[in-house]
Amino acid sequence: MKKNKLIGLLIAVPMLIAGCTSQASDGVKIFIYGQAHERSIYSRIIEKFTEETGINVNAELVNTDGYAETLTASLGTKNAPDVFYSNPASIGRYAMNQVILDLKPYLEAEADEGGIDYNDFLDGVIDYYRYDTVNKQRGEGDAIWAIPKDVSSYPLGYNRVIINLSVELGHWETYTKTGAWATREGGMPLPWENDPRTDKQIVYTFEEFTNACRATKFTHESTEYFGTALIDTWAMHSWIWAAGGNWLSEDGQDVTVNTPQFIAGFTEFIDLMDNRGVSQTREQMGIKPHYDRWMEGQVAFFNVGVWDVAAFESVSKDILDYGLMPTPRANDASPDWYTYIGTLGYAVSSRSQAPSDAVKLALYMSMSMESYNRMTRYQTIQLPNNKTMVDDYLEDETIKPENKGVFLDVVQNGHGKLHPTAMAYNSLWYDTFIAELSRVWKVTDADVSGEMTPAEYAAYIQPKMQQQLDIALADEQAGV
Amino acid sequence: MASESLPTLNNMALTLKLKGKKNKPKHVTEHLIGYLFIAPVFIGIAFFVIYPFFYSLISTFRNWNGLVPLEFAPKVGWEMYQRVLTEPLFWQSFLNTVITLSGIPIGMVLSMGLALLLNRGLKFTGTFRVIFYIPVVSSITAIIILWRAMMNTQGPINDLLLLFHIGPINFLGEPGYARASLIGMLIWKGLGTSTLLYLAGLQGISDSYKEAAKLDGANDWQIFWRITFPLLKPTHFFLVVTGIIGGMQLYVEPELLLNGGPARATTTILIYLFERFGANRISEASVVAWVLGVFVFIVTAIQFYYNSRRERA
Numbered sequence: 001m002k003k004n005k006l007i008g009l010l011i012a013v014p015m016l017i018a019g020c021t022s023q024a025s026d027g028v029k030i031f032i033y034g035q036a037h038e039r040s041i042y043s044r045i046i047e048k049f050t051e052e053t054g055i056n057v058n059a060e061l062v063n064t065d066g067y068a069e070t071l072t073a074s075l076g077t078k079n080a081p082d083v084f085y086s087n088p089a090s091i092g093r094y095a096m097n098q099v100i101l102d103l104k105p106y107l108e109a110e111a112d113e114g115g116i117d118y119n120d121f122l123d124g125v126i127d128y129y130r131y132d133t134v135n136k137q138r139g140e141g142d143a144i145w146a147i148p149k150d151v152s153s154y155p156l157g158y159n160r161v162i163i164n165l166s167v168e169l170g171h172w173e174t175y176t177k178t179g180a181w182a183t184r185e186g187g188m189p190l191p192w193e194n195d196p197r198t199d200k201q202i203v204y205t206f207e208e209f210t211n212a213c214r215a216t217k218f219t220h221e222s223t224e225y226f227g228t229a230l231i232d233t234w235a236m237h238s239w240i241w242a243a244g245g246n247w248l249s250e251d252g253q254d255v256t257v258n259t260p261q262f263i264a265g266f267t268e269f270i271d272l273m274d275n276r277g278v279s280q281t282r283e284q285m286g287i288k289p290h291y292d293r294w295m296e297g298q299v300a301f302f303n304v305g306v307w308d309v310a311a312f313e314s315v316s317k318d319i320l321d322y323g324l325m326p327t328p329r330a331n332d333a334s335p336d337w338y339t340y341i342g343t344l345g346y347a348v349s350s351r352s353q354a355p356s357d358a359v360k361l362a363l364y365m366s367m368s369m370e371s372y373n374r375m376t377r378y379q380t381i382q383l384p385n386n387k388t389m390v391d392d393y394l395e396d397e398t399i400k401p402e403n404k405g406v407f408l409d410v411v412q413n414g415h416g417k418l419h420p421t422a423m424a425y426n427s428l429w430y431d432t433f434i435a436e437l438s439r440v441w442k443v444t445d446a447d448v449s450g451e452m453t454p455a456e457y458a459a460y461i462q463p464k465m466q467q468q469l470d471i472a473l474a475d476e477q478a479g480v
Numbered sequence: 481m482a483s484e485s486l487p488t489l490n491n492m493a494l495t496l497k498l499k500g501k502k503n504k505p506k507h508v509t510e511h512l513i514g515y516l517f518i519a520p521v522f523i524g525i526a527f528f529v530i531y532p533f534f535y536s537l538i539s540t541f542r543n544w545n546g547l548v549p550l551e552f553a554p555k556v557g558w559e560m561y562q563r564v565l566t567e568p569l570f571w572q573s574f575l576n577t578v579i580t581l582s583g584i585p586i587g588m589v590l591s592m593g594l595a596l597l598l599n600r601g602l603k604f605t606g607t608f609r610v611i612f613y614i615p616v617v618s619s620i621t622a623i624i625i626l627w628r629a630m631m632n633t634q635g636p637i638n639d640l641l642l643l644f645h646i647g648p649i650n651f652l653g654e655p656g657y658a659r660a661s662l663i664g665m666l667i668w669k670g671l672g673t674s675t676l677l678y679l680a681g682l683q684g685i686s687d688s689y690k691e692a693a694k695l696d697g698a699n700d701w702q703i704f705w706r707i708t709f710p711l712l713k714p715t716h717f718f719l720v721v722t723g724i725i726g727g728m729q730l731y732v733e734p735e736l737l738l739n740g741g742p743a744r745a746t747t748t749i750l751i752y753l754f755e756r757f758g759a760n761r762i763s764e765a766s767v768v769a770w771v772l773g774v775f776v777f778i779v780t781a782i783q784f785y786y787n788s789r790r791e792r793a
Binding site for chain 2: 075099286444446467
């Protein structure tokens with residue numbers, strides 16, 4: 001009897017260990033992250049998908065903490081999820097290492113069978129997920145390595161309450177009746193007004209935007225209002241791109257942060273934040289973050305992401321009556337304005353036992369009417385991915401904000417660029433720039449300037465960035 | 481009654497011994513039973529320590545991204561070591577980590593002082609022990625929020641400094657102050673544990689030594705310096721060794737408090753490692769782990785060597 005117990009023990013230990021690692025292989029496993037309210041939305045869409053298709057889904061919906069590490073650890077194993085998030089920055093690595101499937105045959109089959117047609121994605125957005133594994137080119141090649149979960153843009157927003165107050169107090173006219181607007185009654189057009197020269201919503205130049213910020217930086221009835229308060233790491237790209245700067249050379253081989261155009265845009269942005277007295281200072285930011293000031297109606301101009309809409313709509317219009325506007329252009333000779341496009345995609349594991357079902361699920365999560373209703377119409381956390389739904393989105397007055405077309409201008413009309421992290425095989429080269437960015441900041445109000453000027457910083461950081469880019473390029477060539 | 485009817489481990493072993501006596505020598509059966517009892521732990525160590533140990537060592541000689549099995553990663557010899565060891569940021573991170581170790585002696589002096597005070601049998605000693613230990617058991621997230629608020633340019637520390645016409649100082653925004661703030665927080669957080677350890681050490685010193693010294697005319701300072709301090713050597717040794725091992729693995733506090741900044745001033749070696757991991761440069765991360773492990777091993781070995789030499793002397 002006791003001998004049997006011992007033998008049982010010996011068998012039980014390996015079984016216990018094996019039990020810890022086994023998993024059910026029923027249906028499709030999706031592993032994605034989101035905030036609590038987003039996870040709730042995803043669950044409902046997945047339930048609806050199962051209801052409509054009969055395909056079982058094992059949904060692992062988590063928060064962002066540790067998502068990337070967990071995914072990386074599972075991708076090379078049999079436990080890899082069928083569907084998971086990927087972004088343009090990681091598509092190259094995943095494709096080169098064959099951990100994801102080329103979705104194109106499955107997408108075409110789905111369209112041919114009368115399912116969701118991937119050709120209905122917003123124009124060009126599929127290209128963010130192309131990668132040519134032979135020539136190592138992003139946005140090129142026939143293969144589609146993921147489909148967009150969302151494509152979002154990050155234009156500027158204005159708070160109508162502060163701007164109207166500025167007009168009422170006479171600040172707007174005082175600071176903006178200059179240059180092209182010197183003879184115009186009331187000064188420069190308000191951000192929601194059309195430019196009389198183009199009959200389109202006005203796009204301020206760098207100088208005009210500074211004037212608008214000056215006009216909205218004042219104290220009234222003991223409340224301090226700030227012209228702007230932008231988060232450097234997200235906002236500076238608009239100024240750099242508008243000035244003609246770029247992070248990498250056309251061929252992606254060289255870091256170009258030390259070019260005159262880049263430095264011009266970068267300097268303009270840092271001056272706006274630190275040296276013109278129009279923004280909340282870094283010291284003040286330590287007390288109350290920019291976002292909180294904006295939400296409390298103390299900042300006139302602030303970036304608005306699509307994902308912010310629900311939160312901004314929850315604030316009383318007496319405090320935050322916001323709308324969208326283009327980011328500034330450099331000057332009349334450089335009329336283009338740009339902001340960055342953020343996108344996340346659904347990829348399918350090359351180890352998936354049910355790739356067709358996995359692609360069906362990804363398409364449903366991305367492009368179905370159910371996902372549009374839940375993620376855009378009832379509560380806006382993303383733009384519609386399906387171009388057949390764009391008109392409905394623009395015409396539906398219940399979807400906020402009113403001039404939401406600016407979001408689509410960024411994505412569809414050439415005013416958006418992919419975030420720099422998507423430009424190379426990994427993002428350590430870009431992270432190098434961000435990690436020491438505080439060297440150009442006035443960290444206390446008493447500082448006369450930052451430790452370095454933007455030009456000095458660009459010269460200092462470029463070789464470090466280039467070293468990281470070179471490693472990334474070498475790894476890409478080696479297919480690692 | 482119940483204990484009589486249920487087989488205990490002892491009589492189970494006895495029964496097995498008796499049964500085994502027929503065929504095997506007694507010590508073999510005893511050893512077998514012993515191995516069976518330690519088997520779960522041994523299997524655990526083999527799977528979760530020894531296997532990853534060699535796996536990570538092998539990965540340092542390949543260019544592995546973690547996306548494919550290690551055996552498919554190209555062999556690159558010492559290239560990953562070269563990449564890491566020639567990168568200025570690696571050495572900066574290493575230096576930052578070593579700088580934070582300067583908090584160890586400061587913390588030891590402070591905790592020894594507190595332990596000496598608590599050992600004098602003053603009133604409310606128990607209450608103070610609890611107070612000093614609160615940071616040890618508090619959530620690190622709560623501590624970080626507290627320290628961020630304290631060190632704000634308009635926080636209570638700056639308010640205090642302003643009374644002396646100093647500041648305001650951006651403790652979290654300027655590299656030098658940020659390092660000092662981090663070290664300060666680490667000392668504060670670790671004070672409770674080291675104070676209790678010193679207190680235990682002090683209470684283990686027999687009063688007869690001090691009384692004998694007093695009879696010989698020694699003053700309080702001489703008693704402390706010639707008797708108390710040397711007899712606390714095991715505690716000093718323990719705190720230095722664990723402090724260095726823990727300090728070299730510093731990650732959560734600088735990451736949450738300062739995100740490794742400003743200007744990389746608090747990027748520790750583990751933050752550097754995780755950045756490589758996040759970029760799928762797993763082999764480089766493994767190299768960092770090995771360099772860190774070897775460094776800690778050497779430092780600890782030196783300490784053990786000198787400690788044992790002093791003990792022999």
